Amino acid sequence: MDRPELSLPQLYAFAVLAEELHFGRAAARLGIAQPPLSQQIRRLETTVGYPLFARGAAGVALTAAGAELLPVARRVLADLSDGLAAARAVGDGRAGRLRIGFAASLAATILPDLLRRHRERRPGVRLEIREMTTVPQLAALRAGELDVGLVREAEAADLAFATVAVEPFVVVLPAGHPLAAHRRLRLDLLAGEPFILFPRDAGPGLHDQIIGACAAAGFAPGIIQYATEWQTVCALVGAGLGVSIAPAGIGRIRLPGVAYRPVEPGDLRTRVAVAWRPDDSNPLVSEFRRTVLPAG
């Protein structure tokens, strides 16, 4: 890529003249007088080094060199105006690419609605969604590999968060379990039950919140099995291996032999939040936040 030799106004004048093949008309189309156009073309021919037009008695015609240059000029001018429009579209958030991370537990609940709403508001924006647990999401955000994240119960000083939704918890238990008879379940009834949960590394905030709630209810849950995916947790519960506590949205996962029951202290809730880099100027990010949080 070299320092450009010619100037765009000259190239534009060339393209117009190549269409009109008439200095007077071309000059009129360019909104200038004829002599300046002659000069522009002559300057361009000088930098190219060869005549681009043959001025003859029969009028103006392209030379071979001019014919070679014309398609280039057209393409360059079109590329430039297209590219400029594209950059502007990206600039005001009408177009572009947005990389969204999301916690698996949101895949079936708030995510589809979110994507649909944003696609309606910004049809030109390509949404790339990536299922990731909370901690990797925050890391990817910091590394610039993700533009926004949808996480549960996360905190970080160097990232910004805004609460998207607040969900109560449900107890996940085998349909045949005696406790399934209750419509609602006080947490302390789960004391002694074998627990299935996701590993703490995947989402320490939510993990600690669940363990904490149990502690508040007077027991420490005995975790007999870890599973990173909620889908798997529910399947294991359905197989009778144990019980679990999950955000209510997980109830959407309908599996045979699995029952969901609201947790009794109804004020126990988990926050879903959008996360982003506070110094990110990408307008698509703020646009997405506007979709997510129509209120603010």
Place this chain on the structure above:
Amino acid sequence: MDRPELSLPQLYAFAVLAEELHFGRAAARLGIAQPPLSQQIRRLETTVGYPLFARGAAGVALTAAGAELLPVARRVLADLSDGLAAARAVGDGRAGRLRIGFAASLAATILPDLLRRHRERRPGVRLEIREMTTVPQLAALRAGELDVGLVREAEAADLAFATVAVEPFVVVLPAGHPLAAHRRLRLDLLAGEPFILFPRDAGPGLHDQIIGACAAAGFAPGIIQYATEWQTVCALVGAGLGVSIAPAGIGRIRLPGVAYRPVEPGDLRTRVAVAWRPDDSNPLVSEFRRTVLPAG
């Protein structure tokens, strides 16, 4: 294709800065001081309408809009420098396309050598050859559908010609013909023989020359069959339909039952000429003429 909004130097500065991500170094690469570069970028950002770089504590980084514009800028600059080089190559005759017409009788003789020699001199030039008889060649030249022609015995006030080669004539006659016994043939011996010739329309000059030579030998040939292609003429002679007179190069067409004998008045010759538009500035044409006429 719209009037260009931005300027190439700005675009170039943008591309360089996008590589360096450092105003000082980019300015050094551009050979200017740092403040002018800041101005260039700011001007570009103003015309785009959105910032292209994020200047932060962590240094300079592309914004989303900048990332959208960068490939465009690179492509435009590359296209432009390539296109300019191509136009220059065409301008000095190193590259391009040359449309060459040629008389069928040259296909086997001087044409192959000519093409080979020109391809050696100008490897970048694409040669498009079209077999045409003399008159259509001249018409195609005038219409701009041909750049050069290779014709026999043609004259036209509005076209330029230069003699490429001079050929003697041969008599074409059936191998079994009594006259085939002669090593050379005086034309007057052909008086009364049935003649096969190409139609006058195809090449009046050569046609008239042949008829004129017969007249000078004291007879008017009785033409019993016309054939546009020399190949066909020879085939018909071989079939015993009659005799013909042809440029010596035709002797290359080896057909069973066909004999070629030099014509006795050895000063009877046909001229092969290059033809071109005198007002044609295409350097490929003059280059081709230089190939054809190494002497002048």
Place this chain on the structure above:
DNA sequence: CCGGTCCATACGCTCAGAGATATCACATCC
């Protein structure tokens, strides 16, 4: 707290380029 780095801003200068007007050169066409 101080020096260093890095980018933005302010200001003044210069000059190439783009423009207009007037005129010329050279065709063609009644």
Place this chain on the structure above:
DNA sequence: GGATGTGATATCTCTGAGCGTATGGACCGG
């Protein structure tokens, strides 16, 4: 031969892009 049309040339004006120097302000590291 004069009217017309077309492009080239000459001359002048002027704007503004582009540059440099000097300086300011933010941030960082010791």
